[in-house]
Amino acid sequence: AQSVTQPDIHITVSEGASLELRCNYSYGATPYLFWYVQSPGQGLQLLLKYFSGDTLVQGIKGFEAEFKRSQSSFNLRKPSVHWSDAAEYFCAVGAFTGGGNKLTFGTGTQLKVEL
Amino acid sequence: DSGVTQTPKHLITATGQRVTLRCSPRSGDLSVYWYQQSLDQGLQFLIQYYNGEERAKGNILERFSAQQFPDLHSELNLSSLELGDSALYFCASGNSQNTEAFFGQGTRLTVV
Numbered sequence: 001a002q003s004v005t006q007p008d009i010h011i012t013v014s015e016g017a018s019l020e021l022r023c024n025y026s027y028g029a030t031p032y033l034f035w036y037v038q039s040p041g042q043g044l045q046l047l048l049k050y051f052s053g054d055t056l057v058q059g060i061k062g063f064e065a066e067f068k069r070s071q072s073s074f075n076l077r078k079p080s081v082h083w084s085d086a087a088e089y090f091c092a093v094g095a096f097t098g099g100g101n102k103l104t105f106g107t108g109t110q111l112k113v114e115l
Numbered sequence: 116d117s118g119v120t121q122t123p124k125h126l127i128t129a130t131g132q133r134v135t136l137r138c139s140p141r142s143g144d145l146s147v148y149w150y151q152q153s154l155d156q157g158l159q160f161l162i163q164y165y166n167g168e169e170r171a172k173g174n175i176l177e178r179f180s181a182q183q184f185p186d187l188h189s190e191l192n193l194s195s196l197e198l199g200d201s202a203l204y205f206c207a208s209g210n211s212q213n214t215e216a217f218f219g220q221g222t223r224l225t226v227v
Contacts, residue, residue, distance in 0.1 A: 032214060043117060043205060044218040051214065090158065099165025100146040100209040102173065103216065105158040 002027040002093045006106035013081050014114045021076040021109050023091030032094035032101055033074040035065055038108075039087045047089075050074060061085070086113045118142065119219035121206050127225045133194040136222045140187055140208030146170070147189040148209070148216055149181055153202035164189055165211075196226045 003026045013019050025031055032051050036044040048059025055067040065076045074091060088108045094101030118141035128134055140147050149161040160173035164183035175181075178196075183189045193200060203223050207216035 034215065036218075043119075043220040044207075045117070046215055046217070049215050094214065096214070097163055097165075097171040099163065099170045099211050100148070100216065101214050102148065102160045102163055102171045103150075103158075104160065107157050 002104045004106035008109045010110045012112040019078045019081045023074045025093045034092040036090045083113045117217040121219035136191040138189045138206030144208035145210045148207040150205040201226045
């Protein structure tokens with residue numbers, strides 16, 4: 001069965017600083033990987049996804065992630081954090097079900113941005 | 116706006132009761148997924164329907180059931196509610212060609 005580990009429950013960064021959120025996955029085949037963001041009281045918004053091809057993927061809001069098969073990782077990065085990036089971030093691995101993907105999520109990383 | 120609509124946004128009910136959560140997927144999406152988000156369990160996949168048929172099942176309790184109607188909207192039925200069922204229930208939609216899921220804003224269920 002697939003699983004996702006997000007080792008950092010909380011991270012605090014200063015506005016303008018760089019950010020890296022860690023994600024490790026366990027999956028038997030080539031994974032479909034996702035990063036979602038959840039602001040308070042909101043739903044989940046897709047930041048970026050990896051299905052195949054280039055291991056460095058670009059997403060919305062200036063985020064990028066790199067798939068490293070040898071390390072079973074899919075870390076999320078942003079070169080300069082804005083105060084509006086404060087939210088909870090979820091990494092997920094998808095298992096194809098024939099009509100899409102059922103997602104297994106990590107426990108999330110709560111990002112706080114200091115002004 | 117993801118295009119996925121969930122109603123109601125908030126629901127407060129008593130233990131032992133039954134509730135129905137509704138989801139309208141994005142136009143053109145054939146798959147509907149239900150997820151539960153709680154403090155102790157995190158985000159968990161419950162069930163998926165594709166074009167009216169159950170396609171995948173996760174950690175869904177026997178007290179819970181779902182269906183997808185011919186117009187592709189879906190309902191999640193929760194019965195014999197317990198305090199521990201209090202959670203945020205998300206619906207997501209997608210299709211076989213577009214493998215990412217788009218999430219609704221969720222229904223916050225409080226069981227008192």
